[in-house]
Amino acid sequence: MENGSFKVDKWGYGVKTHSDSCIAAINSYYDQVLGYGRERSVIMEAPKHDPCCVLGNILAAHYISSSDPSRAPPLLEAAKSNLENASLYEKSVFEAVNYLISPNRDDDLAVELHSQLLRDFPKDLASLKRAQVLCFYMARADLSLELVEKVLPANEEENYIYGMLAFPLLELGRYADAEKAAKKGFEINSADPWTQHALCHIYQYQCCFKEAVQFMEKCSSSWGSLSSFMYTHNWWHVALCYLEGHSSLERVREVYDLHIWKELERSDSTPAEVYLNAVALLLRVHIRDAIDVFEDRLKILANRLTDKSFWYLEWHLDVLTLWALACTGEVSKAEDLLEGLKARLSKMSKKKRGLMQRGLQLAEALFQYGKGDDKAALELLEPEFDAVNYKIIGASDEQADVFNEVWIILLLNNGHATRAIEAIEKQLKKREGAVFLWRLLERAHTMLGRKEATSIGEKARALQNTYFS
Numbered sequence: 001m002e003n004g005s006f007k008v009d010k011w012g013y014g015v016k017t018h019s020d021s022c023i024a025a026i027n028s029y030y031d032q033v034l035g036y037g038r039e040r041s042v043i044m045e046a047p048k049h050d051p052c053c054v055l056g057n058i059l060a061a062h063y064i065s066s067s068d069p070s071r072a073p074p075l076l077e078a079a080k081s082n083l084e085n086a087s088l089y090e091k092s093v094f095e096a097v098n099y100l101i102s103p104n105r106d107d108d109l110a111v112e113l114h115s116q117l118l119r120d121f122p123k124d125l126a127s128l129k130r131a132q133v134l135c136f137y138m139a140r141a142d143l144s145l146e147l148v149e150k151v152l153p154a155n156e157e158e159n160y161i162y163g164m165l166a167f168p169l170l171e172l173g174r175y176a177d178a179e180k181a182a183k184k185g186f187e188i189n190s191a192d193p194w195t196q197h198a199l200c201h202i203y204q205y206q207c208c209f210k211e212a213v214q215f216m217e218k219c220s221s222s223w224g225s226l227s228s229f230m231y232t233h234n235w236w237h238v239a240l241c242y243l244e245g246h247s248s249l250e251r252v253r254e255v256y257d258l259h260i261w262k263e264l265e266r267s268d269s270t271p272a273e274v275y276l277n278a279v280a281l282l283l284r285v286h287i288r289d290a291i292d293v294f295e296d297r298l299k300i301l302a303n304r305l306t307d308k309s310f311w312y313l314e315w316h317l318d319v320l321t322l323w324a325l326a327c328t329g330e331v332s333k334a335e336d337l338l339e340g341l342k343a344r345l346s347k348m349s350k351k352k353r354g355l356m357q358r359g360l361q362l363a364e365a366l367f368q369y370g371k372g373d374d375k376a377a378l379e380l381l382e383p384e385f386d387a388v389n390y391k392i393i394g395a396s397d398e399q400a401d402v403f404n405e406v407w408i409i410l411l412l413n414n415g416h417a418t419r420a421i422e423a424i425e426k427q428l429k430k431r432e433g434a435v436f437l438w439r440l441l442e443r444a445h446t447m448l449g450r451k452e453a454t455s456i457g458e459k460a461r462a463l464q465n466t467y468f469s
Contacts, residue, residue, distance in 0.1 A: 006087060011123040014087035015055050022049040022056050029059060030126045034160040036193050036230035038268055047075060054079045054086040058094045062130075065101045072101065092117045093127065100134065104349060107138050111147075118147060122154035125161060132164060138355075139391040141171035159188055163195035170201050171397055178202060191222040193230050200237045201398060207433025209245030209467050213238055228263055229273035235259035236277040240398075243284055245467035246435055249293045256281060256297065272310050272317060275301065279320040280399060286327070287405050288436065302328040311337055312344065315356070315393035319363045326370025334367055359393045362403065369406060374413040381407060385423075408440055417447040435463050 006014045010027045017023060022045075029043035043063050046056030057079035065072040079094055086094070096113040099105055114131035118124065128151055135144035145168035148161070155161045162185030169178035179202045185195035196219045203212030216238045223231050239255040242248075260281065263274050282298050285291050291298060302324040304310070311318060318341060325334035345353055345360055361380055368377035382389075387403040404427055411420035424441045428434065438460035445453035 009055070011121070011125075013089040013121055013124065015053065015090060016082070016086050017050045017053040017056070019050040019053070022046045022053050025049060026056055026059065029063075033126050033129055034194075035225075036227050037225055038227045039225075040227070047078065051078060052082045054082050054090040054094055057082075058090075058097050062097045062101055089121050089124075092120060093124075096127065097130070100130070106349075106351070107134060110134055111138070111140075111143055115147060115150070118151050122151040123158075125151075125155065125158065125164070128164060129160075132168070135168075136396075137392075137394045141168040144168040145172065157188065160192060160194065161185070162188065163192050163198055166195065166198035167201075170198060170205075175202060175205055190219075193219075193223065193226055193234060196222075197230075197234060197237070200234070200241075201396075204237070204241060204244070204398060205431065207244075207431055209241040209247075212241045213245070213247075216241075227273065228266075228270040229276070232260045232263050232274050232277040236281055237398075239281050240284065242468070243281075243288070244434065244436065246464045247468035249285075249290050252281075252285065253294055253297075256294070261297070271304070272313050275305060275310060276314065276317045276320070279305070279317070279324050280402070283320060283323060283402055284405075287402070287409060298324065299328050302330055306330055306333045308336075311340060315341075315359050315363075316395050316399065319359070319366050319393055322363055323366040323370040326367050331371060334370070338363060338367055355392055358390050362390050362393065366403075366406070369410065374410050377406075378410040378414050378416075381410075386426075405436070405440075412440065412444060412447065415447075417444040420444045433463055435460050435467070438463060 005018050006016055007020070007023050009015050009023060010030055015023060015026070025042055025046040029040060029046070031037065032040045032042060040063060043056070043060045046053060047060050050056060057075045061072045061075035061079065064075065076098065079098075083091060083094060096110070096117045099113055100110050111131060111134060114127060114134070117127055118131070121127070128147060131147050132144045135141065135147070148165045148168065152161065152165065162181045166178045166182040166185065169175075169181060178198060182195050182198040182202065185192055186199060189195070196216065200212050200216050203209070203215060216234060220234070223234060226234070235255055239252050239260070242251045242255065256278065260274060260278050263269050264271060278301055282291065282294065282301065285294060286298070305321045305324055311321070318337060322334050322337055325331070325337065341360060341363055345356055348356060365377045365380040368374075368380065385404075385407045387400040387407070388397065390403060391397070391400050404423070408420050408423050411417075411423060421441065421444045424437055424444065428437050428441070431437070438456060442453050442456040442460060445456055
């Protein structure tokens with residue numbers, strides 16, 4: 001262990017600083033990151049307490065680079081100028097984070113640098129989380145799982161580790177393993193929102209919607225300090241369970257009003273994170289021909305999304321925004337957003353451009369779908385469309401699944417009932433208890449004049465009656 005002017009952070013790794021307050025700010029930041037807290041700005045205190053601390057400066061630079069990039073360079077320079085005297089741990093974190101926030105980075109190399117860091121310093125769960133977030137936006141759950149499995153032996157009873165293990169397992173379809181990991185994490189810390197979130201995913205996969213709602217609502221008392229994203233995302237899951245479980249639409253609307261939209265009233269909310277969950281829910285409602293129950297809420301949301309400051313933050317939000325704008329008549333604004341996405345794609349490296357091409361195709365399709373041009377929307381997507389291949393926009397399986405529903409509806413609306421049946425049956429193999437899919441299957445067989453439509457309708461009603469009353 002280093003001594004003298006070196007102190008140790010919560011992982012037990014050496015940090016060159018004279019300031020206990022600097023270390024306290026760093027440790028608090030770790031907790032905020034791993035617990036999805038809304039006080040992540042605490043890391044900005046670390047350089048104030050010790051302007052020469054490499055770890056404090058580089059973590060602060062990473063934090064601020066996403067919200068106010070102009071403030072990052074002085075922090076980076078402070079970290080670089082003191083690098084010679086830093087600990088090996090700090091130098092490793094600096095190398096990984098400095099590359100992560102550099103323009104035109106190669107994502108694979110960014111993951112490799114984090115992998116090297118975690119090999120040498122496996123207790124650093126904040127760096128693991130940072131790397132897993134990167135893997136999520138690369139749609140590489142396999143890499144995410146490799147990273148967490150690499151450090152698991154050093155963290156077998158640690159808080160947060162099992163939620164971080166459960167999520168990539170979910171994304172890889174290993175639901176039994178994911179459930180085991182999530183339950184272990186819940187035993188260690190029942191208030192860990194990421195573990196709660198993983199368990200909710202499992203309930204939804206099993207189509208146990210009532211149980212999911214009961215579980216999440218019981219957990220919700222611990223959500224008050226969560227970031228805007230995590231708070232509204234957990235409630236988005238609750239609303240989705242009400243919707244998929246054929247609960248009263250008023251319950252879905254109540255969750256939207258009281259636990260998603262209301263988050264915007266908080267002075268410390270992050271609106272873009274709220275809008276992502278809000279528009280994702282309203283698309284599901286719209287697909288189910290129930291948007292009228294939400295009155296003018298979609299119009300209000302779309303009006304907020306005409307603000308260009310919310311564009312180009314996340315591909316997922318941009319794709320959903322295109323639908324919302326087009327659907328509410330803001331076609332010229334949607335066209336501006338789409339042209340901007342095309343311009344950004346053209347400036348990417350060849351490798352990145354190839355990966356994101358599908359994201360642009362999905363964006364164009366959602367724009368056409370929002371306008372009501374189902375034929376054009378269908379033609380933009382691959383003949384054997386599967387949303388799992390479009391997660392590069394930054395969406396989980398559960399978030400991306402709505403695009404499978406859009407695909408099926410486009411097939412039906414264009415008269416391709418047989419192809420729709422094939423697509424529906426593929427999805428039912430994953431989630432046999434999804435009532436909405438059975439309703440779509442009934443519609444497809446009805447279009448073809450098949451007598452099976454009657455029994456399929458009965459199946460849907462029987463399933464519906466097993467959920468919410």
